[in-house]
Amino acid sequence: MTALNETHSPDLISWVDSANEPGTDFPIQNLPFAIFRRRESSELFRGGVAIGDQVVDLVKAKETGLFSDLALSGIEACGGNSLNAYMALGKEWWSALRLRLSQLLRNEITEEIKGALVECLVPQDQIEFSLPCTIGDYTDFYTSIHHATTVGSLFRPDNPLLPNYKWVPIGYHGRASSIVVSGVNFPRPIGQTKLPDADAPTLGPAKRLDYELELGVYMGVGNNLGTPIDLDSAEDHAFGVSLLNDWSARDIQAWEYQPLGPFLSKNFISSVSPWIVTMEALAPFRAQWTRDSDDPQPLAYLDSDSLRDSGAIDIKLEVYLETEKMRETSSPAVRLAESNFVQSYWTLSQMIAHHTLTGCNLRTGDFLGTGTQSGASEGETGSMLELSSGGKKPFTLPNGEQRTFLADGDKVILKGWCSGNSARRIGFGEVSGAVIS
Secondary structure, three states, X not given: OOOOOHHHOOOXXXXXXXXXXXXXXXXXXXXXXXXXXXXXXXXXXXXXXXXXXXXEEHHHHHOOOOOOHHHHHHHHOOOOOOOHHHHOOOHHHHHHHHHHHHHHHEOOOOHHHHHHHHOOEEEHHHEEEEOOOOOOOEEEEOOOHHHHHHHHHHXXXXXXXXXXXXXXXXXXXXXXXXXXXXXXXXXXXXXXXXXXXXOOOEEEEOOOEEOOEEEEEEEOOOOOOOOOOOHHHHHHHEEEEEEEEOOEEHHHHHHHOOXXXXXOOOOXXXXXXXXXXXXXXXXXXXXXXXOOOOOOOOOHHHXXXXXXXXXXXXXXXXXXXXXXXXXXXXOOXXXXXXXXXXXXXXXXXHHHHHHOOOOOOOOOOOEEEOOOOOOOOOOOOOOHHHHOOOOOOOEEOOOOOEEOOOOOOOEEEEEEEEEEOOEEEEEEEEEEEXXXX
């Protein structure tokens, strides 16, 4: 696990005033990475780091001559239209660049250095994003036992949680080509569905369109084919974490998911937030990981003292819904649910260790979804499937509208942040997308 260092100090203040405002997602203790350019410009996409309501243009920052050694190698690798080259360097380079950026953005720097760096700032309300890296492969896990049990009871009332769930991190291979950055809207997917009393399926637009409240993990340094990644070194290979909405067509899923699992019900789009919060930034928010004594304990390759001590991460998550009617009346989006990754049955390091157990080679930019993050309590459901009890119980929004699943024009917004442990609050920004008719 990443150790705490000077970049995590809650006492750090930035000369970028907006980074010091209470509740900001991007204080100096965060410094997440993205790929950006000025909106509606012909500029090339390049690497940037968020600080308050600004983004540090890393291409321009390199030209200041304020970086050297590993930090210089790191910032040079951020000059292209993806972060893959930087992510492939490894923890020493990631940490060195993060430290140097932290030093340069602190309020005690000289006016001369500040003057040079001011020219490298671009207001976030003037930029657009691309995917932060080229994603080669995408694996979606199923790490929330609360989600797995609730959904299992809808599909298999007599056997909601299959016996392998408590022994092995379940996952399937998703579609990397349809992962998009936040803000991309999409048409309702078309597919085969079959009513229980019908003789044959029909083809048409999905009627049970859903969101999934997830986190996504970006791999940094990969492993060689045939060489598994050990549990306690797994996070050395992970670059960082983002928000993920793995949109799902539940009626298509119900017809197709046996015997091989999701296919068209999941491959039409998955949305990610533009910012990658680094594993180092998450270090203050580690938590103990436990397994209920009544449950089977993990096999040795999925268990260790360090995992038990600090393998979980306290990441608070929220999902909001904004309907077309809300936009017409200028009403705010309504929060549907909240959850926390700390409740996950399987951890990030367990996902990586299990994925590579066979010698499968993960590569720089590969993406791992955590699966829908639902909690044990009411109000902690990570999908409409759970919120509406499989469509059987419509719920009413504050403006009187009712939903069981998403309607055309609905916009879903996911948010996430970390706080507590006497650390400065850091956030993930948000990921949004809307269903268009």
